[in-house]
Amino acid sequence: MVPAEVVTPERNRMARNLDYRLAKEKMVKTQLIPRGIKDVRVLEAMGRVPRDIFVEEALVGEAYNDHPLPIGHRQTISQPYIVALMTEALELSGNEKVLEIGTGSGYQTAILAELADKIYTIERIRSLMVQARDTLAGLGYDNILFKAFDGTLGWKEYEPYDAIIVTAGAPKLPQPLLDQLADGGRLVIPTGNKFSQELIKVTRKRGNYIQKSLGGCRFVDLVGVHGWKE
Numbered sequence: 713m714v715p716a717e718v719v720t721p722e723r724n725r726m727a728r729n730l731d732y733r734l735a736k737e738k739m740v741k742t743q744l745i746p747r748g749i750k751d752v753r754v755l756e757a758m759g760r761v762p763r764d765i766f767v768e769e770a771l772v773g774e775a776y777n778d779h780p781l782p783i784g785h786r787q788t789i790s791q792p793y794i795v796a797l798m799t800e801a802l803e804l805s806g807n808e809k810v811l812e813i814g815t816g817s818g819y820q821t822a823i824l825a826e827l828a829d830k831i832y833t834i835e836r837i838r839s840l841m842v843q844a845r846d847t848l849a850g851l852g853y854d855n856i857l858f859k860a861f862d863g864t865l866g867w868k869e870y871e872p873y874d875a876i877i878v879t880a881g882a883p884k885l886p887q888p889l890l891d892q893l894a895d896g897g898r899l900v901i902p903t904g905n906k907f908s909q910e911l912i913k914v915t916r917k918r919g920n921y922i923q924k925s926l927g928g929c930r931f932v933d934l935v936g937v938h939g940w941k942e
């Protein structure tokens with residue numbers, strides 16, 4: 713028999729899970745609610761998805777902190793508040809078809825998969841896409857389709873999308889994404905220069921595109937035909 717005070721790997725893992733559950737709750741209470749995130753479904757999803765699974769082992773202790781973290785290939789997993797803000801702006805109620813550009817770690821993808829019907833996600837760096845696909849399959853998500861491609865071109869095969877989210881900074885709104893947005897659909901995308909951007913929400917209404925700013929932000933580059941050149 714193992715004495716109670718001995719830390720077995722299993723006990724260690726259970727203790728860690730408990731810590732993370734508390735860290736998730738704290739993240740929602742201190743980073744999201746006070747900054748104005750109101751959508752209960754978004755808050756619940758952020759309280760459910762284990763962000764620690766999406767970061768490398770050396771950084772798990774920082775997984776629930778109030779900042780982005782490196783995920784390799786000079787890319788980052790977005791700050792929790794930015795994920796919540798962008799997701800809330802998509803106004804998801806559960807039946808939507810969502811296109812995501814910039815899968816990265818897959819964390820934002822998991823939040824979307826919790827809140828909408830079907831997620832189509834595109835990542836230009838194949839190894840990141842493969843890793844995110846494994847992580848998300850491991851968590852049991854079965855409503856996500858992956859593609860290693862230039863997402864500034866959209867994903868024509870499955871258009872139109874009720875919501876489109878771009879998690880990398882663009883020099884301007886990529887025309888294919890505007891074209892692939894359903895009538896009444898929402899596009900959320902950071903646009904600006906390479907050092908700072910504005911988070912823009914575009915709503916398509918009968919051929920008109922209505923733009924609203926959600927505030928300043930800083931993302932890695934959106935690289936592609938309708939983004940920055942390599």
Ligand code: SAH
Pocket residue numbers: 783787788789790813814815816817818819820821834835836837840861862863864879880932933934935936939
């Ligand atoms: N939502 C991700 C953010 C990753 S950072 C997360 O939370 O982990 C942005 C990602 O966009 C990077 O992985 C980068 O490789 C990817 N990216 C940049 N330009 C792209 C393009 N044209 N098409 C698809 N992915 C792109």
